[in-house]
Amino acid sequence: MSQSASKGHCILSHGFESGPDATKVAALALAAERLGWTHERPDYTGFDARRDMSELGDVEARQAHLLALATAAAGRGPLVLAGSSLGAYISGRVSLEVPVVALFLMAPPIRMGHLADLDSAPVPVSIIHGWDDELIPAQAVADWAYPRRARLLLVDDTHRLSDHVEASAQAFAELLEHLSLRERSARSAG
Secondary structure (H helix, E strand, C coil): CCCCHHCCEEEECCCCCCCCCHHHHHHHHHHHHCCCCEEEECCCCHCCCCCCCCCCCCHHHHHHHHHHHHHHHHCCCCCEEEECCCCHHHHHHHHCCCCCCEEECCCCCCCCCCCCCCCCCCCEEEEEEEECCCCCCCCHHHHHHHHCCCEEEEECHHHHHHHHHHHHHHHHHHHHHHHHCCCCCCCHCC
């Protein structure tokens, strides 16, 4: 499906030491396709391998790569950024620099050591997070989501959300469907 024939475009960012074919981002890609959205899944494994930069690799280069992709995509229509863990972090940060219509964050890190805390553009945000996340406390994510009025789905899972891949895809589909409904309403009102 061409970008012009789609409802919009999604950039799906995998987590640290994962890859573009990871289970969660692959499930999001299928959900996007079913709903008429194009997507891409960048490969950040080269940035993650740069251990000399930090224990999480070269986060700044990873973020710059997403920024370049998002900048190119934003001019072609509605753009949604989605990511898992470190992919969620860079998606939120990039949303401050590129026009996006929504964010979908899975197990988002709220604080990243010496890096800026997670922040996001004032757009619809949907989050799925595990109650038993061993890296990022659920309460910290709830506290971050509250002032943004983000949709927050807390599930009985750990950081990897491996028991909630389908729930993640469903929550993402609900976000995309909400955006499509909003667009249809705006067109009919105008």
